[in-house]
Amino acid sequence: MDKRSHRERFDAGLKTRREVLGAGYVDKAQSAVDDFNAPFAELLNTYCWNDIWNRPGLDRKTRSMLNLAMLAALGKEHELKLHINGALNNGLGKDQIREVFMQVAIYCGVPAAVVSFRCAREVFKERAV
Secondary structure (H helix, E strand, O other), X not given: OOOOOHHHHHHHHHHHHHHHHOHHHHHXXXXXXXXXXXXXXXXXXXXXXXXXXXXXXXXXXXXXXXXHHHHHHHOOHHHHHHHHHHHHHOOOOHHHHHHHHHHHHHHHOHHHHXXXXXXXXXXXHHHOO
8 A cells, every 4th residue: 555645646646647648638637627527636646647557566568558458448439549649658669559459359359459440540640650
């Protein structure tokens, strides 16, 4: 269990979130936090982006690969595009991302892989990768 204060964990998670997803995206998301969604934003930054993403045992590249596969399997296109960007930020190359989606085709189905490859092409084009 992380012994740091809740605020320290929140700040560490926010830092990781910015490093993975990009400061511009995160700052825009944080600017949309209001009374209604503030508890959710706190959950994301503290538990997701600190308590999970900053755990020892898996590096960021591996966590990105897992996220790509899970989001592809679930058909969550918006989040998948976001995490394709994150995977690139975490050092994954196009070849590695392709291999994740090839695995998705076998274990989750070709339609999930079709969507995943389309999302990746869109992100690669946006980023000129």
